[in-house]
Amino acid sequence: MRYLFRPPGTDGARLLALPWQLPLEEWPPELLLEVPQRGISRHVVRFVAEQGRVFALKEISEHLARHEYALLAEFEAEGLPSVSVLGVCVDRPHGQDAILVTRYLEYSMSYRYLFSRPSARQSVDQLMDTLVVLLVRLHLAGVFWGDCSLSNTLFRLDAGALAAHLVDAETAERHPQLSRGQRHYDLDLARERVGAELLDLQFGGLLPDGVDPIEVADSLQGRYASLWDEVTHEEVFRTDEQRYRVAERLQRLNDLGFDVGEIELVTDDEGARLRVETRVSAPGQHRRELMRLTGLEVQENQARRLLNDLRSFRAYLEQKEGRPVSEPVAGARWLAEVYQPVIESIPAELAGRLAPAEVFHEVLEHRWFLSEKAGRDVGTTAAARSYLRNVLPSTPEELTTPSVIATRP
Template identity: 80%
Template sequence: MRYIFRPPGTDGAGLLSLPWHLPLEEWDRSLLLDVPQRGISRHVVRFVAEQGQVFALKEIAEPLARHEYALLGEFEEEGLPAVAALGICVDRPGGQDAVLVTRYLEYSMSYRYLFSRPHGDHSADRLLDTMVVLLVRLHLAGVFWGDCSLSNTLFRLDAGTLAAYLVDAETVERHPRLSPGQRRYDVDLARERVGAELLDLQFGELLPPDCDPVEIADSLAPRYEALWDEVTREEVISQDEQRFRVADRLRRLNDLGFDVGEVDLVTTPEGGVRLRVETRVAEPGQNRRELFRLTGLEVQENQARRLLNDIRAYRAYLEQTTGGTVSEAVAGHRWVAEVYQPIVDAIPPDLAGRLAPAEVFHEMLEHRWFLSERAGRDVGMEEAAQSYFATVLPRTPEEVTTPSVIATRH
């Protein structure tokens, strides 16, 4: 047998002691982890834990395993939203398929899990919009998916919104640039698959009675075209409104989760200005980079946007109370020490890991706003946190990758 891991000596080195000579279906259950959030797969997939991390193992034909391993490596280097490949095991005895090893995407959920949650409020429309954003980002990078579906997508909360990640790259083709025909074909394939998956949810009584699976699936193409137009179109603006319109366009693109490269302004013969924006896919985004620079925290893009807003508010408070100027760097460090970290440290041990710390802080801020509105006053962080930990966080299902869960499995 041969093991190919990226890079050598990674945190997954302990996986080498697993019984790779046996089919995954025959592995002892004591070696495996149950992942309730997992979706449906046409291959044998198992999950294992090693040094506090969770890995997904998928049995697949060797050519496909090598293809997917290489592509996922490219995606990780380029910051595309996809699971990260750790390695592959090939040349297994008895002509067995290869095994592709990927890192489990922490705090992620399948579409079926989202709809089956007792407190889930994730509509089919919301999932479809999130998946369309993923598809547009991949197409901008020249990625033809060929098997875009809800089953091949993982979803993760990001400051109350959902972010989507590609989880299966078997059918992916990479091109310098996709033609309109290639993009339309990929969207049409996605429409067929999503329609079938929503019909399956309806059969299992997981969709609201007024939700029409066919109608929702048919709306995928218009949603895609509207988003594609927003992130790629040229527009003509007057010189008088040039500054405002450029700033407004860039803000909309950032709100949609896209970074901006070059902005090209060309004067037209009619006296107007043609605006062309180079939209690119880059991760982390502007807010993530800014938050990391100020605090050292690594979080999701929308979480970073929410936390940066709180830092700005805290900076204004510091300047008002001290009567002097407070630099961004000082405000960021003080915010971490005096605002963010005390909340994270206050998370009850039995609730730790149910959400990422940044998501807990975001939800606590939302809860503080709700309590303050109801009370007609600012209830403050301490009161809001106590209420949130007592009434909101316990309703969140326990995440499988928390250290406490992993510890009980080994």
């Protein structure tokens, strides 16, 4: 029996004492963690928690396990939105299948969990758009998924929006570039699987009234075609328009959540032709900026929102002190005087309900709501106090909440 894990570090070593020689179905219940409302899987999947970290274990054939292990490692290295692979256990006794180990995506939710929440704010349209963004990212990277579905996707809140991450890559194929036929076949497979999953939700009474599962699944094609055209089409315009038209196109791509690589601009007597290489990695402009100024590592939309608050705070400081305040100084003071006090005020019993940056984003939303109601700016401190008392307690405990992990069956 062999257990390979990457990178060679503490996470892999923590799991060495698990009973790898036994079929997953026979593992002692006290070792396992129950995950509510997880997606449907064709294979035996179990979850374990070690020292506050959660890991997903899937039992599949060795060939598929090695294939998925290699692909997920590639995806992670390239910044594609997928779960992080940790290891694979092969050559198990009595000809048993291999076990693939991935790190559970913190603060993530399955589609079933999203629909089962009484206070769910994510619409079916938002879920479909998020899934399409993930599929387009993969296709731009030359990845044929082959099993695109809601069950094989995890969703995370990112400043109120959703971000999708691939979970299952056992059927995925990597190519230098996908043909139009490959992309559309992958999309057809996605439409079939999503339609079946939404019908299952409807039969379970979880789908909102008035939502037609087949109609929603069929809408994937139009959503995909629109997004694919936006991120890949070649734009033609007059030469005297090129400066603002290039900036406009790049801003649209950034707003859609895509980074831009190489830009090719060809001019001739007829005008200018713009070709943009759209990067497939997770966008990072705002994340990198926030990291540079504060050291915080968050998701892209969260970073954009936090940066806006930081800039507003910087303007306030300059007005109050009557002198310019540099970005690094404003970043350090915002972190110490605005962000950290909010995060540190979260009661212990509520910690982990949402990612800290998501909590701060929601506090800003709550501040806007309270200020509109009061007709004046109520301030972040008062908004945080109200949010922590009246809003956050209604947010369900997520899998990564320490208290949930500590009380696993």
